Amino acid sequence: MSLTVAYFALATGIVVWLILVRKLSARSWEAGPVATVDLDEPRWPAKRVGLWIFLAVITSLFGLFVSAYYMRLNGHHESGPATDWVALNEPPVLWLNTLLLIAASVAMQAARKSVQGGNVAGSFKGLLVGGLLTLAFLGGQLYAWALVRNSEFFSPLNPAVAFFYLLTAVHGLHLLGGLYVWGRTLARMRRENVEVIDVRLSVELCSVYWHFLLLVWLGLFAVMLST
Amino acid sequence: MAFVAIADRDHEHALHDPETFIRKYIWSQDHKVIAIQYALVAIGIGLVALVMSVLMRLQLGFPDTFSLIAPHDYYQYITMHGMIMVIYLLTALFLGGFGNYLIPLMCGSRDMVFPYMNMLSFWFYLLAVLVLVLGLFVPGGPTGAGWTLYPPQAIAPGTPGHGWGIICMLASLGIFVVAFTMGGLNYVTTILQARCKGMTLMRMPLSVWGIFTATVLGLLAFPALFVSCVMMTLDHSLGTSFFMPAVAQMGGQTVHSGGSPLLFQHLFWFFGHPEVYIVALPAFGIVSDLLSTHARRNIFGYRMMVWAILAIGCLSFVVWAHHMYVSGMNPYFGFFFATTTLIIAVPTAIKVYNWVLTLWKGDIHLTVPMLFAIGFIFTFINGGLTGLFLGNVTVDVPLSGTYFVVAHFHMVMGVSPILVVFGAIYHWYPKITGRLLDDRLGRIHFWCTFIGTYSIYLPMHYLGILGVPRRYYAYSDAIDFISSNVHVANEWISISAVFVAATQLVFLFNLAWSIKAGRPSGPNPWRSTSLEWQTPDTPPKHGNWGKDLPVVYRWAYDYNVPGAPEDFVPQNVPPGDPRAGNSPEGRDHGVHH
Numbered sequence: 001m002s003l004t005v006a007y008f009a010l011a012t013g014i015v016v017w018l019i020l021v022r023k024l025s026a027r028s029w030e031a032g033p034v035a036t037v038d039l040d041e042p043r044w045p046a047k048r049v050g051l052w053i054f055l056a057v058i059t060s061l062f063g064l065f066v067s068a069y070y071m072r073l074n075g076h077h078e079s080g081p082a083t084d085w086v087a088l089n090e091p092p093v094l095w096l097n098t099l100l101l102i103a104a105s106v107a108m109q110a111a112r113k114s115v116q117g118g119n120v121a122g123s124f125k126g127l128l129v130g131g132l133l134t135l136a137f138l139g140g141q142l143y144a145w146a147l148v149r150n151s152e153f154f155s156p157l158n159p160a161v162a163f164f165y166l167l168t169a170v171h172g173l174h175l176l177g178g179l180y181v182w183g184r185t186l187a188r189m190r191r192e193n194v195e196v197i198d199v200r201l202s203v204e205l206c207s208v209y210w211h212f213l214l215l216v217w218l219g220l221f222a223v224m225l226s227t
Numbered sequence: 228m229a230f231v232a233i234a235d236r237d238h239e240h241a242l243h244d245p246e247t248f249i250r251k252y253i254w255s256q257d258h259k260v261i262a263i264q265y266a267l268v269a270i271g272i273g274l275v276a277l278v279m280s281v282l283m284r285l286q287l288g289f290p291d292t293f294s295l296i297a298p299h300d301y302y303q304y305i306t307m308h309g310m311i312m313v314i315y316l317l318t319a320l321f322l323g324g325f326g327n328y329l330i331p332l333m334c335g336s337r338d339m340v341f342p343y344m345n346m347l348s349f350w351f352y353l354l355a356v357l358v359l360v361l362g363l364f365v366p367g368g369p370t371g372a373g374w375t376l377y378p379p380q381a382i383a384p385g386t387p388g389h390g391w392g393i394i395c396m397l398a399s400l401g402i403f404v405v406a407f408t409m410g411g412l413n414y415v416t417t418i419l420q421a422r423c424k425g426m427t428l429m430r431m432p433l434s435v436w437g438i439f440t441a442t443v444l445g446l447l448a449f450p451a452l453f454v455s456c457v458m459m460t461l462d463h464s465l466g467t468s469f470f471m472p473a474v475a476q477m478g479g480q481t482v483h484s485g486g487s488p489l490l491f492q493h494l495f496w497f498f499g500h501p502e503v504y505i506v507a508l509p510a511f512g513i514v515s516d517l518l519s520t521h522a523r524r525n526i527f528g529y530r531m532m533v534w535a536i537l538a539i540g541c542l543s544f545v546v547w548a549h550h551m552y553v554s555g556m557n558p559y560f561g562f563f564f565a566t567t568t569l570i571i572a573v574p575t576a577i578k579v580y581n582w583v584l585t586l587w588k589g590d591i592h593l594t595v596p597m598l599f600a601i602g603f604i605f606t607f608i609n610g611g612l613t614g615l616f617l618g619n620v621t622v623d624v625p626l627s628g629t630y631f632v633v634a635h636f637h638m639v640m641g642v643s644p645i646l647v648v649f650g651a652i653y654h655w656y657p658k659i660t661g662r663l664l665d666d667r668l669g670r671i672h673f674w675c676t677f678i679g680t681y682s683i684y685l686p687m688h689y690l691g692i693l694g695v696p697r698r699y700y701a702y703s704d705a706i707d708f709i710s711s712n713v714h715v716a717n718e719w720i721s722i723s724a725v726f727v728a729a730t731q732l733v734f735l736f737n738l739a740w741s742i743k744a745g746r747p748s749g750p751n752p753w754r755s756t757s758l759e760w761q762t763p764d765t766p767p768k769h770g771n772w773g774k775d776l777p778v779v780y781r782w783a784y785d786y787n788v789p790g791a792p793e794d795f796v797p798q799n800v801p802p803g804d805p806r807a808g809n810s811p812e813g814r815d816h817g818v819h820h
Contacts, residue, residue, distance in 0.1 A: 160470065
């Protein structure tokens with residue numbers, strides 16, 4: 001929980017500072033000219049802002065899951081660490097999966113680079129590879145599930161196992177949501193007369209989302225490995 | 228600017244006028260229609276919760292006369308009443324209803340930035356409500372775990388609805404969080420990115436500030452509810468032990484072991500306390516606008532009001548464990564959370580002073596919205612003061628299981644926000660329908676509701692100090708310390724509750740009757756400055772602003788500007804315009820004569 005509190009303190013602090021402090025000195029009761037600082041600046045497209053806000057929501061979600069993980073692991077002050085927690089030997093395939101997701105992120109970045117250079121065909125390839133690697137990652141996660149299912153550790157009563165399934169499932173569902181947008185973007189790129197302007201933002205946002213979910217996975221994997 | 232071009236294209240898509248009835252009123256992507264859909268569903272389910280509270284009060288007041296409900300019904304109704312009122316009525320109505328209606332109109336935009344997602348948000352909300360209602364019909368009935376759904380009893384045999392009931396509740400909450408997230412992304416992004424020219428952040432009406440901050444709180448806090456719902460569902464259905472400790476019950480050991488009920492409480496209240504402000508902040512914002520408009524006076528200390536909203540928003544994340552003083556957590560935590568709880572009283576008090584100072588020397592029009600707004604100030608001060616008692620650990624411990632707490636939270640986050648809801652409906656109904664609500668019925672509604680709720684909740688404080696425990700189905704003679712005057716008070720409270728509930732029929736009648744028969748209001752009946760009253764059509768048409776978006780030159784509180792011909796200058800009146808008077812620089816620090 002303390003991790004989450006720290007995150008909120010930081011996030012709200014930065015938001016308040018960046019967005020508001022410089023504007024809160026405005027003497028708004030004085031009627032003034034139309035043009036003001038914030039409206040002259042080029043605005044971010046709404047979709048990009050929306051995605052970043054959504055990433056904040058996801059950060060909160062996973063932050064809370066990880067807080068719950070540590071609180072369940074460490075127990076409470078009277079009783080000491082939880083006695084029913086049997087540490088899990090994470091299946092080695094998770095390392096391979098991690099590499100796949102890193103590669104997917106790299107491919108997404110390549111797609112973004114291509115579309116910024118005006119190369120829709122190249123971007124299509126990058127995006128396609130990125131998505132396929134992600135599907136491979138998800139397949140690998142399912143395989144890891146099967147391995148844990150058949151291991152000696154498996155028991156729903158063991159919180160280490162329960163958290164392993166829960167965290168990987170929630171992360172995987174977020175990737176599936178990303179793949180839905182990925183599919184739509186690919187379909188749009190296959191249309192005739194497609195212009196860069198039609199897909200540029202979607203590709204960019206896909207790449208941001210993939211990088212973010214990679215970071216989330218690295219964080220979750222590190223948490224699970226360290227305990 | 229390629230990105231801007233893309234954004235512009237999307238905007239054009241959003242403006243295709245819907246042609247069929249279904250696209251216009253059912254699968255609508257228009258923020259105004261979605262707002263009304265949200266509001267109607269919220270009020271509908273709120274009435275269900277109101278009926279439940281009447282049934283509970285009849286049981287408590289006249290246990291021997293009415294035997295309408297059994298003990299398990301009582302717990303189920305208490306749970307449903309609390310959850311519906313907090314989440315499905317107030318949160319949905321303030322953000323899904325007022326947020327949807329007011330944000331684009333007050334910020335001068337044509338619609339929300341993601342209209343399709345906005346529509347989905349409503350349909351997910353409706354689904355959440357339907358799943359919640361489904362809980363009433365499943366075997367075993369809805370959950371009776373109390374609105375906080377504490378494990379282990381929430382999923383342990385012996386609690387009403389521990390089977391399908393709790394599953395319906397958890398699923399419904401999960402769906403609600405998804406719906407809220409889709410809506411919330413829209414509200415925040417629209418406020419940040421789609422304001423019209425000249426509408427700087429510091430020119431936004433306080434309603435928008437309140438809704439904005441509450442939405443940010445919701446986006447960050449609802450995940451905690453989601454996490455706890457998911458984990459409890461797994462404990463219930465798959466036999467995990469996130470929250471469920473080893474319990475012996477019904478003569479045997481359950482499958483669970485080692486789970487932490489306290490972990491659930493932390494997660495729940497990490498959502499639950501910001502939730503108080505998710506409901507309160509929009510109310511704070513809206514009531515500021517009502518007071519300013521109907522007192523014909525600029526809001527006192529606008530900048531301070533914005534700061535206070537933000538400060539309350541930030542602080543609301545570090546006070547959650549004041550709901551857990553009796554949970555057995557580390558006493559040092561109690562010290563920390565008592566301190567933060569008292570600190571949050573500072574920005575809240577600033578707001579109350581500013582509301583009162585807004586009225587001071589104002590040209591107060593005691594219209595129905597104004598009556599509700601002033602009623603809110605009284606009620607909020609009452610509820611806030613008892614919060615100072617309960618925020619202190621040593622005072623809270625003896626009071627926490629009593630009716631004092633029931634009285635406190637109903638005053639501060641039940642009655643106070645609902646008074647603002649009523650005031651806001653009387654205020655904006657003319658914009659939504661083009662007609663005024665009936666004034667006489669409105670006054671009857673106000674006075675009966677206001678006096679009625681006080682006769683319910685003031686005696687409850689007294690009961691609490693006497694030590695009358697909450698959550699009891701009946702107070703039998705076997706409980707020695709319950710004196711006979713408690714029973715008399717309970718009868719009085721119950722009669723008042725039935726009276727207040729019946730009064731709401733007047734309001735519902737007024738809502739329905741005035742759509743056709745109300746007095747036509749014209750575009751701006753309250754002579755208000757903010758943008759939603761300056762639309763070319765009333766009710767506003769799809770796209771809100773006709774051909775050109777408005778341009779804003781001033782804040783939303785130019786009332787009684789010295790030198791101006793009328794006592795209000797709308798936000799879109801440019802300096803130099805005759806309507807702005809001979810004082811193009813605007814008012815001088817709010818001083819007027």
